[in-house]
Amino acid sequence: MTGLLSPANAAALAELPLLHIVVAAPFVAAMLLLFINDTKPLAVRLIGVAGSTVSLIASVAIALAYDMTAGGIQMTSSLPLVPSLGISLELGVDGWGVSLLLLTGLIMFAGAFASWTVKTRGREFYLMLLVLVTGVFGVFVSLDLFVFFLFYEIAVLPMYLLIGIWGSSNKVADAGPFKFIWKLLDVGGKEYAAMKLTLMLLIGSALIVAAMIAMYIEAGSTSFDLRHLEKTHFSLGLQMWAFPALWIGFGTLAGIWPFHTWSPDGHASAPTAVSMLHAGVLMKLGAFGVMRIGMVLLPEGAREWAWLVGGVAAINILYGAFAAMAQKDLKYIIAYSSVSHMGVVMLGAATLTVNGWNGAVYQMFAHGLMTGLFFALVGLIYEQAHSRWIPDFGGFAKKQPFIAAFFTLGCLSSLGLPGLAGFVAEWLVFLGAWQSAFSWWAIVGLLGAWITAIYVLRATRRIFWGPAPDPKWTDIRDPIGTEWVALWLLGLALVVFGAVPGLVMDFIDLTTAETLPRVAGQALEVLR
Amino acid sequence: MIAVNAEVLQLLLLLSAALFSLGVYGVLTRKNIIGLLIGLELMANAVNINLVAFARHQGGTAGQVFTLFTIALTVAEVAVGLALVILLHRSRRSTETDAAAQLHG
Amino acid sequence: MSHQTLALFVLLSPLVAAVVLFIVAPLRVRGPVSAGITIASTAISLGASVMLAMARMFGQSAPNVDIQAAWLPGGGKVLSTVGVYVDPVAAPMMVVVALVALCVQVYSLGYLGHEPSRDRGRYFAYHALFAFSMLGLVMAPNLLQLFLCWELVGLASYLLIGYYWTKPSAGQAALKAFWVTKFADMGLMLGLMVLFVKTGGFDWTVPPGQVLMTADAEVIAGLLFLAVVGKSAQFPMHIWLPDAMEGPTPVSALLHAATMVAAGVYLIVRAYPIFSLAPTVLTFMVYLGAFTALFAAIVAVFQDDIKKVLAFSTCSQLGYMVAALGTGSMVSGYFHLTTHAFFKALLFLTAGSLIHAVHSNSLHDMGGLWKKMKPTGVLLIIGSLALAGFPMTSGFFSKDLILEELLHAGHIVPLIAAIAAAGLTAFYMTRVVMLSLFGAPSEAAEHAHESPAVMLAPMALLGALALVGGLLHGDFAKMAGAEAAFHITPVGIIATATGLTGIAAGLWRFSPGKRAAVGSQWVSAPMRFVTWLTGNAPVDRAFALFYRRVMLTAAAGVAWFDRYIIDALINLSGWAVLKGAERFRRLQTGRPADYIYAVIAGLIALTAMGVM
């Protein structure tokens, strides 16, 4: 997006409090919703859409205003929160932030429309959704570790209510010998899923707190400012335990194996827009945390533990792909595929190479778009068929040609077809993996992409292809009205950002090039 | 007046400890709240013996003043206790501790 | 117009058509509109390609067109570019692709005329996508773009094979094609990674001042060749190609005979600077290519489905090309690629014409069509002769060149295999011609009638090229910087004789009188083993077993593990806490006496801790 504005105009744009707008817009919309009567669904929806539209516009404006020649962290502002502890609302954005803000803006905009059909308690739904997205935006623009964490928690918590209230329960595998457990916990129920998700993520964040506090104290107990912490050279002892703590803490949200089990149940139970946001954006918070906090602040720790991070990511890729292949519930397939794809992100991060990191961040972006599209589609199918059970499906393309087309598009991005955003990311990650100290990661990644091709296309064939659908599916249809928004927006974005990756990659590469040298150290010199 | 030297102090402390233990024994074994309160009194008196013994051993008045306060506190405490016992008795016609055992778990 | 502009036109016109058709649904759902846009765009491409190629093939002086734009950044530098690159290697392939694509598209107007308008619209949109990606592949300035388009043609293949998506078999065939080629493509990706690590770029030439070690070159070439095996249907990854015949016949002609499957061969041609540094891989190519050529030819003999015959024949011919490239002679393989594109596309189109007439793929249902469809029949015979290497047809020249190169390189066993395959090729093509045109007419064939002109015209054009295309061999070689004059050599004579023998045997065996010749029952007892191969059974079954036994079992195992071990551990801990708390709360008995016990016990514990 460089060069779309003249430098003067871009500078003028950067003068606006864009970062504040992007964070505050959804929150203000949420607060407005408190004063709207629940009996006016259209007003509620419009406010929700308005909040997300302002954020989207602001995030695009941030991308336009970001000065590519200067690089670094821009549009900074500061508002002391707790001066005695050095906590302050430091906002600012770097290249990674720009790209992920853009992603969040897109997904939220699409999600606001995908939630159009929420039937009960729409006001509370939009309210929670907007609060959640406030947290997400906040994380991407925080320059203060503590505030980063605050927003992180804000983004995680509304999920409990969103899933618990508006979610749906799933058919899960037979309890087998675990009937006594299944029954007590109501495994497969939406409240089970919501509670599991919340507890796992928050217990993970306990580790983040510990590492955060330790880093703060070792850095002199004066400031949580990331720029300050970056300048601090943490002792090896601290790095050796704090990095894995951050990795597991943030990684739980990123779905690293074996702390991923909240993800399939959670995503499968969540309502459409929530799945979109959660798989599309929230899981990225985890990966972003590992990279932005864990790796950048604790470079030695990252180097020492890269073998484990990448190894687990490799497990993730294959494990998620295989698990997805065995699923019969459509949402579980997508959920497990997210586990697999987030493995690609973590793999890229673990390579500690330029290409790997570029790919990792781009994979966050691409996977966000893709999985957002997927969940929007699944939501549409589920709304009409009232089922997600693939063996019951078949021949849907007859009645849902566009859904079939968009689903195929998502599948193709998922399996890394060139021309779609997923390819750029996966290719760079695998390339980075090959350049890293652990070349076999690349082979695992390639295999994972191939297995992805198997299960996504198999699902496509089972759902959409084949003879005319069973007579019981008389009501299914193509999208109408606002349902189109998410599909076209995310579908086109997949193509555009796949064909012209530079639009976003230029931002990402800028930050990667700036931050990687301190993490990768000498390794970088050798490789390019 | 007997001077309380170190040996005597030790004896007195042992006495107080014994009394305290007796009180604890009473508190633990009595089912009746009145009996339990008596055990409590024994424990409180062990405190008094301690205080008096120390006061005599060290000289000064603080210990004796403290003892006076302690006696008052114990009285007040038992008075409130008895009031509660009466309350319990009104509703349950019993002064056993187990009469107040419905809130649990 | 400058050459730069022309080159951009070649690539961008189908791109624009594809983008417009994919995005603007109202245009796509109207078959004629979609067809018009696609054909017009392909025609523009063809025109521009021809202009570019003429300058390069006959003028010799035109500089290469090289337009590149940054595509991906990496560490502040440009990691890779995309663009168009036209050099003497790319130029003829551009023409072939655009020409065959145009022929096939025009032909499709007639062939699919009875399909619903909406479906035809979709079909032509896919064609536009294919034309763009195939031309992008051919004109790629580096191997990364070649790979991008390589995958996109795979997508087009998937979509076009699955064109009849309501047919379960078409769906399966589409998936199979995609999975197998995608698996092979891992080799290409990996090869590019190795190439990047070794040379710092994705170019097919080693940058000046750098040396590519032979071992590295072997690895890279080997990995690239893996992708070729998949895409160009070499043994044992050829299994997807026969199934791919589920697609409409014009698609088979364009993708699965003339151009897309030849992309593998083109990759070798393009990356020849690297392949030429890898002698082991080259030798392996010779043997695998020759084996595939013979194997597929044998299998083709026993097929009753006319498209399956041609599909195996394609495998076989691709084997020739691979073997030729393995000998170190780029020109011969490449030349065979172009001639093959013409005559095999022609054969598929004529087959389509026959199928169109009898509504069946089976040779059983044909017969006696010569009387009803003379023009088609003539073209089928021309195509068959070219494929059989009948003297002075295009196939004759290109095949001869290959055999000679095999001899020069000293690969005697592959040479024998190739000659045998040539004989078999002549034999099975004669069988096809005899059974379909001159056999006893079946019921369906009684009502057959000739195809419309819109189908015949492209066939005629291809037929002409199949006949005379071979005469271009000299220019072709010159363009590639080699001298290749045609000589009559012993090998050529033997090969031609073998081919003629094959034709003769076919004429004798399948002469109209011998009714029993139709179907596989003509096979004699010792040939049982070979008939077993006709179902493609062993390899196919091995792949199916791998899919079911390994992939699906692993999937089920992982899913089980996830639910009953990993997830169960987490559930178990939750359960343990809940149950434990339920137990633990009994300590809160409610009896005041117990509470006092707790206080005293706590005190004793604290005291014990304190004193110690």
Added chain:
Amino acid sequence: MSAFDALNGVEILAVDGIVAVGALGLLLADVAMPAGNKRILGYCTLLLLALGFTATFTLDLTGTALGGAYVGDGFAIWCKRIFLAAGFFGVLGGMDETARIGPRRQGEYYQLLMMSLLGMTLLAGARDLILLMVSFELMSLPLYAMAAWGGIGTYPKRKGPLPSMELPAKTKWHRPAEAGLKLYLVGAVSSVVALYGISLLFGIGGSTRFDVLARTMNAGPVMSLAVAMIVGGFAFKIGAAPFHMWVPDTYQGASTPFVAFLSVAPKAAGFAALVQLLLGPLAGHTDTWMPLVLALIIVSLLVGNLMAVPQQNVKRMLGFSGVAQMGFGLMALLAAGTVAHTSGQKSEGLATLLFFLAAYMVANMGVFFVIEAVAASGRTEDETADEKDSDDTLAVFRGLHARSPGLALAGLLFVLSLGGIPFAIGFWAKVWVLLGLWTAGYGWLVVLAAALSAAGLFYYLQIARSMYMTPEGDLPKVTARMELGLAILLLALLTMAVGLFPGPVMEAARVAVGLG
């Protein structure tokens, strides 16, 4: 030396004076006032408490009084504010319930509350063993009586823990009496134990003055015994495990607004007493008491969190959760002790403790008031709280989001604050405590506490679940009465406001302990 020297600096007892005079004034007014409108006494109490609270800001209460037995410092003043605020909210939120339980005797309730508060405010500044114990008892004794405050009702058949204890149907049963008795029995034993420990301290040090004790005491087995008894005795008051057994039963049995008060103010006072002793005369003997505190922390965290999990009664659940919360308070103490031990300086630990207590006060009282508001709406006019056995189970919150969106939102806010979720005051409290604890070198404890705190969300979210995820059925709409509603609103605003901008309050806490 004049006889009046002891009165030097007595002006720093102004707030205590207000409370004391208020208590006596209420007594007199109660006697004089006609039975009909005793509710005015409640408003008088509010006024007095507000006055006292304001006085902590407007008057200079620092200095020494009573010949050194009483010291006014930042810590004491801050504690007083917490007590007075808790008292204020306790009265405000409980006004209706108090009037309903004993319309003619509500004056007594306010007197008792004021007496108890007097004990607390004195305790906060006590620097003398005698004053410490007297004020401690002054605080405790009224609470016993207040816990038992309530009517006698009949109940459906109840299961007892043992067959012999099962109550036949329609037995008269006085739930508050049981609550009071349990509080009393455990409390009396504990305070006598503490007293015994203090008598030993007196014996070792030879004085009742803290400053003297700090100089004269020598470590030894007797001291260890004394410290164990003192820590154990005061741990009862703050409800740390294993001295917590009264907590859930009393919470469940007593009237909810009183529990709101009981659950915060006396605990804060207990902490004040512990701080005075452990960081006063025993500051030099941290090796003696820190292991004990550490043991209490771990047991409290585990027991509190574990036992809260299966509770269906919200008040019981909050009781156990309070046990776990007290673990956090003790952690602050531990951190302060470590710093005192290593550098002999005042530390942030104390500031975190103050902030934690304030945060806990706000959120915990809020939850109890929400419970009260919901439960009260289910009662008929002539029913008193203790007569309905099930008005405080999780089920009463069913569908609260529809029955009263505001209350549900406030309730959500309070439980999230207790659970330590950002942008609520409780989050900052917990994080700050953990920060101090890490500085003190207990990294592993930080991880344990943070993880258990997150796991504790399981039961806090049960409340949210009941409010937001279960259908309301035919349960009626809820409207909180004015005073109660006001209390909830104020507390919610505090939770939000301090949660969003914790800086000034945290800074004030630091200043209070002599930092910054």
